Amino acid sequence: MRMPAFLRPRTAQQITGQIGEDQALAYLQQQGLRLLERNFRCKGGEIDLIMQDGKVLVFVEVRMRSNSKFGGAAASVGSAKQKRLIIAAQIYLQGHSMPPPCRFDVIAFDDKEMTWLKNAIEA
Template sequence: MLTKLKAKAPHLTRGENAEEQAHNFLLTKGLKPVCRNFRCKQGELDLIMLDKETLVIIEVRFRKTDKYGSALESVTHKKQSRIIAATHLYLSSNRTDRPIRFDVVAISGNGNIDWIQNAF
């Protein structure tokens, strides 16, 4: 019996492409991958990487246009709270003594990449 494969929604494909672009960009900046797409009930951590001795939690945001706000502006206080809660859950099973930093990689439709370290 053949099963029909469901195509991914275009916004999910764009999101995956933006995460891959951010991951590759950060690799060129010397960061080392630890985990991708950690999911829990609080939300998702897009990228977790090491920047020397610092564990970096990275939120990747993509906006095709700035019509409704930039990619960076879309990281609201509510979104930050969810990322922090998900980080607590991640750390409960992946203990570390390393310092932790929260970064945002904002990618615009024209290909510009803004890497904001210590974003919140």
């Protein structure tokens, strides 16, 4: 029998990812965005951060890369990942009778450098 996820020890990659999400969240909050939900999971996928930017709902994917050997962090958000993000966002929005305007942003960490890419994904 498999151990429940909340009881399993976290991997170094999961811990690093959590730190990146924490840094991205702090940065976005400094820019005036408000956190609505973190790590929204559904059958379609996962959204790292769901933020409010004025009247716009922002779905944020946080990516980290320690080197750019296989492309940078932003480049790692390929078409399959984009489709999963869009499906997860559609599921999230099902609870809204009048969905607000939305956008998809990427916070990319390449080594220690952070880049905020607004409207990074076309839905």
